[in-house]
Amino acid sequence: MHRLIERGLMFGNLFRVDSPPLVARYNRALQALTGKQTALAEFHIDISGFSPEIGEELGDPAYLNPRGVNRQFILLSTNQVSAPLLDATFSHSRTILRQFIMENKAALFTLTAKDAVAGELLNSVHSADTPARLFNIRRITVEADTTAGTIEASDKLGAMIDDFTARADGWYDDVLIAKMIDLAKDTGDVTRNPVRLKHMTFETPDFWTALFGGLYVFRSVDHPAVIAMGDVDALGELPVSPVIGLQARGDIATFFKLNDLVEPVAQSKSPQVADILRRKMDFMVADIASKLGGDLAQTSPRQMRQLARQHADALPEAWHTLAALVRWAEDGAPWPRITSDDAGYFYTLRARPGRHADLVNMLLSELAPLDARQLFICHKQAFYAAYATWPDAKREFVVEMLSKEYLADKVGTRDALFGAMPHVPQTPPPLSKRRGPWG
Known part of the structure; x- marks a missing residue:
């Protein structure tokens, strides 16, 4: 693989972490997510904050993706947006992370100036121990906060301010005032400089997964199907049919034609x-x-x-x-x-052009x-x-x-x-806010 690395065809565009402050921020986030830390003074990370060097150091290449279905992430800089996603388990993960960073670029720039932002691509499935469970994955919610809980604290302070201004006797509530002053030491003036992250949810009806030998799941097309790269019989009964094996070329061709793909x-x-x-x-x-x-x-x-x-x-x-x-x-x-x-x-x-x-x-x-x-x-x-x-x-x-x-x-x-065509993300636009801040 050295030839690929030297030519920029592997591990290209990774974000370099080589300063003590950035390493310290990464370790705080890594500790919060996994209970582990790195002793490395220099390493590279992908868009999710995964480092192949740290994976080798810990003997765990899935340290940010332990069960493969709820990828955790660490953001040290908005510049990670151009990095690849290494060893992806699902095809939609990088698209979601990239859109989350782009939609929250200003807020993330402010937050990562002092701390790391850590979070998770969260869905209702916590363990894909059978192929059928993968089909319970229908939407992904991005939850994130700094390791110091800045976003959560800002939300709390904002709620306190609303309560304070709505009450006629607010000035007499010394406990509330003391709590607001204490939180403001960490968050700053949230009324003048509000820092919010859009907690985005994405529908994921169609995806590829590396699990179970590799599966292509198409649920939003007129004629749904699953294309399996591995043993079809080993998958068992799935909620989407037909399940087409790699060798069934005619069936795959028919699937493409029926859905005009x-x-x-x-x-x-x-x-x-x-x-x-x-x-x-x-x-x-x-x-x-x-x-x-x-x-x-x-x-x-x-x-x-x-x-x-x-x-x-x-x-x-x-x-x-x-x-x-x-x-x-x-x-x-x-x-x-x-x-x-x-x-x-x-x-x-x-x-054919399309989503x-x-x-x-x-x-x-x-x-x-x-x-x-x-x-x-x-x-x-x-x-x-x-x-x-x-x-x-x-x-x-x-x-x-x-x-x-x-x-x-x-x-x-x-x-x-x-074909020269505008890029259409695999995931549709995010749904409205549904979950609270991570942490």
Whole structure:
């Protein structure tokens, strides 16, 4: 994995914690959430405050996510908003954290100037010991406060002020006045400088989870279904049906079609479409060449064509499917009829614009795993797991391609692959305030 880290393809954009005040704030929050502390003087954290270095130190990579269903978080800075979420258990977690930070940016900036903000993505399920229990997760509430309880204290002081001003004999209540003065020492003047966090709740009908071998849950579509990456029989009875296994390609294709979730990558005849298809083909060539001892040191289009000719007999069926599409896009050949039985079928699709787009593209990346670029962009955990099994030559080829093409122009690459469209979060807008402050 060192090659990925060095090229900025793994642990990129993590927030660096390297000053004694920040470490002390982190430890106070960590103690409050887990009862543990770190002895490290320097480490990196993701958007949730999880640190891979601290996970290694504690021997617990899930120290902020102990049961996988109620992720805790520690915020030291609003700059964490651009960090990734490492080892996510649910696809919606980073989207929710990011929206919470953006919606409360001013308040969080003020609060984190003096203290850490700690909290939890809370739902009604505290342990997903069976697959069926996952389906009780329908909404996530973000609860947060500083380790000193600033928000809770501000709410209490505000209520006291309201009580004081509403009562004709307020000036004679020495106990109330003393309590307000005591709280104001910590909160400041909440009437002039109110600091509030929007305690946001999100509906989560559709999600991916890493639990139970990997599940894609679609409940808000016209024809609900669960797509299982692991053993379907081991899941038992689920409240959503059908449950479709990874090998049931025809059923997955039907699910996509019934809910109008996908569209062809090849929207028109153009060199740009041909380039996208060729790059998918190049990753397939690299996979075969790395296994058969081919030279992947040179990656020009001409050299990739030479490798394809050299290993023509071993190329997968999906390569030939995409080659037929390239001939249509560039040479005026007839449109090839590609059905779900074809090994290249899912390589020819992308998500249709809409609120399910990110989740569908994530699923498609697992259905078309030889396209390493799409796998990296849409499903990093699956990419890292696959990367660990590849020959070294393929690792170097993929890293080189991602460094030159994707990291150099992330927005342009995404627009080319998935269509230029405004990003639509997987989670809908938050519901109104329903819960009190964390702590």
